[in-house]
Every structure is written in structure tokens, then in C-alpha cells.
Amino acid sequence: MAETRRRPAGPLAYTLRILVTAYLLLLVAWPVALVVTHTFDNGLEALRAVFGDPDLVLALRLSAYAAVVATALNTVFGVAVSLLLVRNEFPGKRVLSALLDLPLSVSPIVVGLALMLVYGGRNGWFGPTLEGWGFRVIFSTPGIVMATAFVSLPLVIREVVPVLKEIGTDQEQAARSLGASGWQTFWRITLPSIKWAVVYGVVLTLARSLGEFGAVKVVSGNVLGETRTATLAVEEKYLNFDQQGAYAIAFLLASVSVLSILIVFVLRARSGRHHREVS
Amino acid sequence: MSIEVTGVNKRYGDFVALDDVTLKIPTGQLTALLGPSGGGKTTLLRIIAGLEEADSGTVVIEGTDATRLPVQKRNVGFVFQHYAAFKHLSVARNVAFGLEIRKRPKPEIKAKVDELLELVHLGQFADRLPSQLSGGQRQRMALARALAIEPSVLLLDEPFGALDAKVRKELRDWLRRLHDEVHVTTVFVTHDQEEALEVADEIVVINGGRVEQVGAPDDLYDTPANDFVMSFLGEVTRLDGVLVRPHDVDASPTPVSGGIEGTVSRSLRIGFEVRLTVLTVAGEDVTVELTRTHARALGLDVGSTVWLTAVPGATTV
Numbered sequence: 050m051a052e053t054r055r056r057p058a059g060p061l062a063y064t065l066r067i068l069v070t071a072y073l074l075l076l077v078a079w080p081v082a083l084v085v086t087h088t089f090d091n092g093l094e095a096l097r098a099v100f101g102d103p104d105l106v107l108a109l110r111l112s113a114y115a116a117v118v119a120t121a122l123n124t125v126f127g128v129a130v131s132l133l134l135v136r137n138e139f140p141g142k143r144v145l146s147a148l149l150d151l152p153l154s155v156s157p158i159v160v161g162l163a164l165m166l167v168y169g170g171r172n173g174w175f176g177p178t179l180e181g182w183g184f185r186v187i188f189s190t191p192g193i194v195m196a197t198a199f200v201s202l203p204l205v206i207r208e209v210v211p212v213l214k215e216i217g218t219d220q221e222q223a224a225r226s227l228g229a230s231g232w233q234t235f236w237r238i239t240l241p242s243i244k245w246a247v248v249y250g251v252v253l254t255l256a257r258s259l260g261e262f263g264a265v266k267v268v269s270g271n272v273l274g275e276t277r278t279a280t281l282a283v284e285e286k287y288l289n290f291d292q293q294g295a296y297a298i299a300f301l302l303a304s305v306s307v308l309s310i311l312i313v314f315v316l317r318a319r320s321g322r323h324h325r326e327v328s
Numbered sequence: 329m330s331i332e333v334t335g336v337n338k339r340y341g342d343f344v345a346l347d348d349v350t351l352k353i354p355t356g357q358l359t360a361l362l363g364p365s366g367g368g369k370t371t372l373l374r375i376i377a378g379l380e381e382a383d384s385g386t387v388v389i390e391g392t393d394a395t396r397l398p399v400q401k402r403n404v405g406f407v408f409q410h411y412a413a414f415k416h417l418s419v420a421r422n423v424a425f426g427l428e429i430r431k432r433p434k435p436e437i438k439a440k441v442d443e444l445l446e447l448v449h450l451g452q453f454a455d456r457l458p459s460q461l462s463g464g465q466r467q468r469m470a471l472a473r474a475l476a477i478e479p480s481v482l483l484l485d486e487p488f489g490a491l492d493a494k495v496r497k498e499l500r501d502w503l504r505r506l507h508d509e510v511h512v513t514t515v516f517v518t519h520d521q522e523e524a525l526e527v528a529d530e531i532v533v534i535n536g537g538r539v540e541q542v543g544a545p546d547d548l549y550d551t552p553a554n555d556f557v558m559s560f561l562g563e564v565t566r567l568d569g570v571l572v573r574p575h576d577v578d579a580s581p582t583p584v585s586g587g588i589e590g591t592v593s594r595s596l597r598i599g600f601e602v603r604l605t606v607l608t609v610a611g612e613d614v615t616v617e618l619t620r621t622h623a624r625a626l627g628l629d630v631g632s633t634v635w636l637t638a639v640p641g642a643t644t645v
Contacts, residue, residue, distance in 0.1 A: 219412035222379055223470075225399045226406040227477055237425075241416040259350035 063145050081303060087293065088300040095297035104274040105282055105294075109301065111182035111193065112279035115265075119198035127205025128247060132239070133208075135213040152202045161267025168192065168268075187263050193278060197262035201257040205250030212246040213239075245317065252313050256306035287301035330355040330513040331376060336385030338371055338537075343641035347537040349385070353481075353515060353530075358507045361517045362518060364560070368537040369517045370485055376515065377483050378402045390480045405474030405512075409486040411466040413458035413473040419469050420445065420454040426477035431432035444472040445508070464495040468502075475510065483518035488523070499526055521561050524550065533557050550643055559644045565615040567636060568608075574617040579604065579634040581626050587635030590614065595623075595630050606634060 099105050133139075134146060152160065168176040168186040175225055179186060186192045195284035220242065224234040240247075261279040269276040277285070279298055331353040338346040346368045348539060353359050361369040376387055378399035386395045394402050397414060410458035414422050419571035420441050421428075427437045445451045450461075454469040459465055467487060473480060487503070488496040504527050507514055518524050524531050525545045533540040533548065533556070541553040552558035558571050565574045568588055597603075602617040602623040612635060618626075628634060 083597070210369075219408050219410060220414055221377075222474075223408060223412035223414070224376060224404065224425065226379070227405060227473065228400045228403075228429045229425075230400060233429060238414060 054287065073236050075195040084296050084299050084303065087296040090293065095293045096301075098294060099297045099301070104277070105279075105298065107274055108277050108279045108282040110296070111190070111276070112259055112302070115197045115261075115278065116255055118194045119201060119258045120254045122194075122198050123202055123205050124247065127200070127250060127254075128209060128240075128243075129262060131206050131213055131243075132235075134156040135210055136218070149203050149206055151199050157196075157261065157263030157265075158267060161196055164192065164196055164199070164264070164268050168195075187268050188272070190276070192268040193265050193276060197258045197261050200261050200264055201254045202251040204257060208246045208250035208253070209243050211325055212243050216242045217325070246314055248316075251303045251307045255296045255309055259302055259305055300321055329353065330390055331483070332378065332386075332388040333372070333385045334388075336372070336375060336382045336387070337386060338368075338380070338382050340616075344537050346375070346382070349534075349537070349539055351539055351542070353477070353512050353513065353532075355390075355523065355537035356511050357529040358504070358514045358527060359518070359530045359532060360524035361532050361534055362521060362524040362560070363519065363540075365519055367535045369519075369534045371514060372534065373483050373485055376403050376481070377406050380407070383466060383541050384596055389486045390598065403477065405477060405479035405482040407467070407470050407482070407487050408482040409489045411458070411463070411470045411472060411490075413466050415458055418455050418457060419450060419461070421569060422458065422469055423472045423476050425473060430477070440476060444476055445546050446508075447475075448472045461512050462495075463491050467491065467499065471503075471506075475512070479512065482512045482514040484514065485519050489518075496523075503527060525561070526590060533560060535560070552643065552645055555645055558643070563615070563617075567614050567638060568610075568612070570638070571645040572638050572642055574603070574615040576639050576644075577614065577616045578637050578639050579606065579616050579618065579628060580637070581628065581632060581634060584637060587637050588614075589633065589635055592628055592630050592634060594630045595628070602628075604628065604634075608636070 058090065090226045099109075130149065134142065163172065165187060167174050168179065170176045170187055173187065174188060184191070186195065213237065220238050221234050224238045225231075260280060261278075262284070264280060264285075264286060265278055269278060269281065271277050271281050271285075273285075279302055283295050283298045283302070286292070329352045333351040333353075333534055334562060336346050336349045338344075348508060349368075349372060351372075361373060363369045371380060375382045376389070378387075378394065378401075382395070385586060387392060388394065389402060389404070390461065395397060397503055399406075414425065415427070423441045424437050427440060432440075441454075442451070445454055448471060450469055450472065451464065453461060453469075461469065471484075471487075488499050491499065500523055503516075512604075516527075518578055530542065531545055531548050532542045535556055540552060541548060541557045543551075548557060549561055552561065555571055558564055563574050564571045565577065566572075567577055583589075588608050588610070590606040590612075592604050593607045593613075594605035596605075597620065600620050602620055603619050604618065604623070607615045616636065618628075
């Protein structure tokens with residue numbers, strides 16, 4: 050390091066570039082690329098096998114369902130909480146803000162266990178009552194959705210809060226002075242202003258939700274064809290020496306995430322171009 | 329009376345922003361709320377608009393008690409210092425906003441928007457986004473947007489404060505002309521006395537949360553109610569314990585009756601005028617402004633002994 054420092058800025062920048070590239074390559078690009086190549090070792094055979102297995106199709110559908118519902122919940126909740134945090138003063142605001150980061154800092158497995166303690170059908174605090182009403186949470190879809198929603202909860206909020214702070218309240222006040230109600234102001238002014246933050250938050254939430262493993266493993270019960278999600282199926286396949294199957298599902302999960310990020314990228318570029326064209 | 333504010337108080341914690349303010353603003357005039365920063369003028373404007381709620385007191389707009397009315401029901405046009413343009417909407421959609429909220433028919437909205445954009449000279453920019461306009465253009469758009477709803481009063485909060493000096497002056501003249509055309513009761517907040525004196529029909533001087541004086545620009549300048557109004561509206565100096573404007577002090581190289589003797593300690597020439605600092609025998613520093621020609625005729629320079637008097641008819645407090 051001492052040597053690089055003595056050199057002029059050019060080589061230093063070069064070294065940094067190589068370091069960053071190598072880091073990303075070794076940590077992210079190469080391993081993910083290997084998943085792709087392993088998936089297609091035998092052509093489309095592995096993917097065909099996945100889609101030919103009704104239990105795996107069900108696992109993929111369950112994952113998609115949990116991710117979509119959790120994302121929808123967290124989007125509505127996230128935008129509402131962001132508005133509350135940025136536009137209102139109330140006692141305990143800092144505490145709430147800190148609490149909202151908890152799902153990111155707590156291990157998902159702890160989340161799973163915590164949900165068990167509350168909603169567990171036999172020993173949970175609230176679970177038996179719910180089960181008495183015929184509503185099963187743990188070892189069932191609601192539990193999976195809740196665990197997924199828990200771990201991905203702060204992502205929309207963390208995207209939206211800084212943007213809300215940045216845009217300030219002037220535009221909203223102007224809308225109010227022009228006769229708009231609170232609801233009209235939100236739909237016509239606030240939401241369009243934070244649109245891209247919400248979209249990013251949704252994509253991150255969706256990606257995180259699809260990939261959730263630990264919390265879901267605890268609360269789902271991992272019953273084949275019922276409550277086994279795609280990530281659980283990956284583990285199962287891998288442990289049963291069906292590596293090709295594991296890679297194929299992993300590939301599907303990863304491609305959905307990559308695809309959603311790509312879609313946002315394209316949409317964003319297009320809207321940027323649209324704005325320039327207007328001029 | 330278009331706006332009647334009675335007994336309004338507003339505190340932020342320990343800070344008293346408005347202290348029992350009572351004020352009447354006449355219909356159809358251009359009124360300036362003038363005062364130093366933190367004096368309460370913006371708070372008063374925001375309370376009139378309904379963007380802020382008074383702790384006590386009432387606000388009546390065009391005969392209707394608006395004290396408890398939320399901002400969207402008051403039918404006031406409000407223009408913000410930093411434009412508050414709707415960034416994602418075109419200039420035309422910005423102006424149309426209030427009419428769309430009121431669910432006016434489309435052709436009517438279009439006609440009204442076109443008319444207003446012409447009025448503020450932004451006709452050819454209708455389809456642009458606010459980010460593609462200059463500051464002055466954005467503020468004109470904001471003004472058109474506020475006028476679109478045919479407000480009973482138009483309120484402007486330091487409307488030219490964020491603009492550079494030249495555009496500021498242009499817009500100021502333009503606002504005056506616009507007001508002469510549209511005649512809507514207009515109240516604008518400013519800390520710039522020149523702006524207030526030049527544009528307003530009536531000036532309300534506000535300081536420390538209180539109304540110091542209300543009057544036409546000339547009245548305020550010629551018969552200020554107190555030290556504060558006198559010194560806020562222009563340069564002042566103290567001659568024999570009395571506040572007087574430096575250009576109202578006459579300096580004579582020979583003794584005059586009632587003249588106060590002193591020595592010129594500093595002489596500064598700024599263009600056509602000469603600003604003298606005179607140290608009187610009583611130990612006062614008095615500023616005197618003379619024209620260059622006058623000073624030269626009197627032969628005054630640093631070290632000269634002079635006798636100072638306030639000119640007849642000078643404004644003093």
C-alpha cells in the first residue's frame with residue numbers, strides 16, 4: 050500500500066479499479082455465473098425437470114404468492130409510515146424509526162422463532178385463539194407471508210423517506226392552497242414525486258422477499274407440496290444430491306430479481322428520455 | 329375591507345411570532361408586509377392563507393370568518409418564495425391544477441390556462457416542465473397558477489427573494505403592472521424596503537411580532553411613527569439626539585444659528601454623492617450626505633469645521 054501511495058494518481062486509480070472489479074467478480078459475478086452454467090449443463094433438461102414436478106411448481110407459486118402479497122403490504126405500509134415519519138412530529142418518533150430497522154438487523158431465523166412465539170398453534174401467545182376461530186398462521190400460507198413481510202419491511206421506507214425529505218412540503222402546501230384535499234394532494238402531487246423511490250423500494254422488497262429462507266423455514270413447516278417455498282426446495286434438492294435441480298430453481302429465483310431490476314432500469318431511462326424530448 | 333385580522337397571537341415554544349396583531353387590508357390594493365427576518369410577517373401571511381393556525385384571534389376574508397377554514401376552502405392564491413412548482417407536471421398542467429381540482433369542463437380549463445399563460449408571457453412554454461424554466465419564469469408560472477382559481481386574495485411570500493437582482497427588479501415592475509390589470513387584492517411579504525416603497529399601495533411595517541405602522545409609502549417615509557420605522561425605511565443618522573435622514577442634514581462652513589459645530593472626520597465619495605462623517609463637539613458621529621457639486625462648492629474636506637442643521641421640513645423622530 051505504501052508503494053501505491055507514492056505513485057502518481059493514474060496508477061492508483063487503476064489499481065483501485067482492478068481491486069473493485071476483482072472483488073465483484075470473485076464475490077458476485079463468477080459464483081452467480083456458475084449457477085447459470087450449471088443450470089444449463091444438460092441443456093434445458095434441468096429446467097424441464099423443475100417445471101415437470103408439480104411439487105416444485107407449487108413451491109415456485111407459493112414463493113411468488115408470498116413475495117407479491119408481502120411486497121403489496123409493505124408498499125402500502127411503507128409509504129404510509131414514511132409520510133408519518135417525515136411529515137409529522139410525535140413523541141417516540143426516533144424510537145419508531147429505529148424499530149423499523151430492526152428487521153434488517155435481526156437474523157431471519159430469530160424472526161421466525163419470534164413469530165412462532167406469538168402465532169404458534171399450540172403454545173403461541175395468540176395462535177391458539179386464532180386457531181380456535183379456524184385461522185391457521187404457523188405451518189400455513191399466512192405465516193409464510195408474515196415472515197416474508199417482516200424481513201422485507203424497511204426497504205420501501207428506507208427508499209421513500211429521503212426523497213420525501215428532499216421534496217419538502219412546498220408543493221403539497223401549494224396543492225392545498227389551490228383547493229386539493231389531503232387525498233387529492235397525495236395522489237396528484239406526493240405520490241408522483243416519490244414514484245421512483247417507491248418503484249425501487251418495491252423491486253428491492255420483491256427481490257428480498259423471493260429470496261427469504263431462514264424465517265420462512267421456521268414458520269412454514271416445510272411440508273412438500275404444501276408449505277415448501279422455492280428457497281426451501283433449493284436446500285432440499287441440494288441436500289439430496291440433486292445439485293442440478295437446486296441450481297435450476299436458484300437460477301429461476303435469481304433471474305426474477307435480475308429481471309425486475311432490469312425493467313426498472315429501462316423504465317427509468319425511458320422516462321428520462323421522455324423528459325428530454327419535451328424540451 | 330378585504331382581509332380583517334383581529335387579535336392574532338402565535339407562539340413557537342417560547343418565541344412570540346405574532347403578538348396581538350390587528351390589521352385591515354383594503355380590497356383591490358397591493359399591500360406589502362415589510363419587516364426584518366424573524367419579525368413575523370411571513371407567519372402573518374401564512375395565517376391569513378390558512379397554512380398556519382393562530383393560537384388565538386380571528387381572520388375574516390371578504391366578510392367570511394375564515395379562522396377555522398382549512399387552506400383549501402379559503403380560495404386564496406398563494407405564491408411561495410421557492411416557487412413550489414409541481415415538478416412532474418408541465419407548465420400548462422401546473423396552471424390548470426386548481427381548475428382540475430374544481431372539476432371545470434376541459435375546454436374552459438384550456439381557455440383559462442391559455443389566457444393566463446399569455447398574461448404572464450409564458451405562452452410558448454406551455455408544454456415544458458418547470459425544470460426547463462428560469463427562476464423568474466417559474467415564479468410567473470406560480471403566479472398564473474395562483475390566479476387561475478380566481479382567488480379572493482392573492483398572497484405572495486417573498487416572491488422575488490430567490491431571484492437575482494436584475495430579474496427581481498423586472499418582476500417587481502411587472503407585478504405592479506399586472507396588479508393594475510387584474511385588481512385582485514394582493515398582499516406580499518418582503519424585507520426589502522425599496523421593493524415595498526416602489527410597488528405597494530400600502531405598507532404594513534411589522535417587527536418583533538407587532539405592527540409598527542400602516543400607511544402609504546410616502547406617509548411612512550415622511551411621517552414615520554417611531555425610530556424603528558424611520559430607520560427601517562432608509563438611512564438615518566442622529567443629530568443632537570434626533571433621528572434624521574443624512575440627506576436632510578445641511579453642513580455649513582460658517583457658523584449658523586442653531587447649528588451644531590463639528591469636524592469632518594471622514595469623507596467618502598460614492599458616484600454623485602459625498603458621504604461625510606462629522607464628529608460634533610458633543611461627541612456624536614453624524615453622517616451627512618451631500619451632492620458632489622454641493623460639497624465642492626462648500627470646500628469641505630477632512631479636518632474642516634462645519635455647522636450642522638436639519639434642513640427645513642426634514643423628517644425627524
